[in-house]
Amino acid sequence: MTPNPTPASICLLRTSAIGDVTHVVPLLRTLQQAWPDTSLTWIVGKLERKLVGDLPGVEFVTFDKAAGWAGMRAVHAALRGRRFDALLQMQVAMRSNLLSLGISADRRVGYDRARSKDLHGLVINERIPARSGEHVLDAIGSFCEPLGLKQTRVRWDIPIPDEAHAWAAEQLPGDVPTLLVSPTSSHALRNWRPERYAAVMDHAATRGWRVALIGGPSAGERAMADGVLAACQRPPLDLTGKDTLKKLLAMLGRAQLLLTPDSGPMHMANAVGTKVLGLHAASNPDRSGPYSDRRWCVNKYDEAAHKYLGKPASELPWGSKIEKPGVMDLISVDDVVERYEAAARDTGLL
Incomplete structure (x- = not known):
């Protein structure tokens, strides 16, 4: 018997958030490449x-976290009577740890002790290698290592429907160099000031770039967009609340650059090969910035560590957030x- 026989079935548990879900896709591709006949089930938000949810060759089970206990029961009902060769428990929050208790699996792979919390160690029986200094995507990719694999290639290829491409082409026609601005993170203290976004957007417009403001339909994102628009001297396209996640992927693919704080769209842009001008002070770009290329990010994380915590970033526990007012x-x-x-110069558009 080989030390690491090919598993017949694997369950992946990572329900949220958007950025972290994009980080799971390369792991999924690694598993599919190595074991094309293995049945893969992904519990996702x-x-x-x-x-x-349209990635080929994957069974998806939806977890509606807003439904509370009923959402958990629905997942457990969907998987009742099934047992997986391995569960990859890639989320350490208490809710996810509780959710995992209703999933039967011989091998239950979780995080190393340093990255465990909320009783994570009680719901797993194996751990990924203990490493510090990893990007989140690499940490997630290491979940295949206890199974005998190694993630050596990072590939997304998230499907984008034709209608999403068509919609994006209508909003951003032609080959005009385009700056997309997604100004709002789900963590309010990661957000930049509206008037500062506006100043950069005005500058890009003077350089002949098309500028478009994007974001979701929430009240907070609408309020941020309105604040940015009020401060702009050169009104951008306002596409806030008009897209879907697939349409956003298609729009990102038509843009040369995305300006955003640490957020889901940052990682979606990276997944389609678009440059990201990430704004990092509250979070460490080496851990959670755009995975493929962080050259265009503004990194004030070390300065923030000195100012707010009285020590250099190198002395902070890996993954520390500095989400402080201001x-x-x-x-x-x-x-x-x-x-x-x-x-812009690197793209050849200035």
Whole structure:
């Protein structure tokens, strides 16, 4: 018997958030490449399924976290009577740990002790290698290592329907160099000031770029968009609340650059090969920035560590957030304009 026989079935549990779900896709591709006959089941959030739920060769089970205990029971009912060779428990939150208790599996792979919390160690029987300094995507990719694989290639290829491409082409026609601005993170303290976004957007417009403001339909995102628009001297396209996740992927694929704080769209843009001008002060871009290329990001994380925590970032536990009021003010308009200019020159569009 081989030490690591090919599993017949694997269950992946990572329900949220959008950025982290994009990080699971390369792991999924690694499993499919190595074991094309292995049955793969992914328990994913209701919103997140709209982004990845059409990946071929995968069974999806939706977890509606807004439904509370009923949402958990629905997942357990969908999997009743089944037992997986392995469960990859890639989310350490208490809700996900409880959710995993209703999933039968011989091998239950979770995080190493340093990254465990909320009783995670009680719901697993194996752990990924203990490493520090990893990007989130690499940490998720290491979940295949206890099974005998190694993620050596990072590939997304998230399907984008033809109608999404057509819609994006209507909004952003032609080959005009385009800056998309997604100004709102789900973590409010990661957000930059509206007037600063507006200043950068005005600058890009003077350089002949098309500028479009994007975001979801929530009240908070609408309020941020309105604040940005009120401060703009050169009105951008306002596409806030008009897209879907698939349409957003298609739009990102037509743009040369995305300006955003640490957020889901950052990782979606990276997944389709679009440059990202990420704004990082509250979070460490080496851990949670755009995976493929962080050259265009503004990184004030170390400065934030000194100012708010009295020590360099190198002395903080890996993954520490510095979500303090005012932390994003460490990023100036000039900082962002400089990175925009550098990215534009690299693209050959200045």
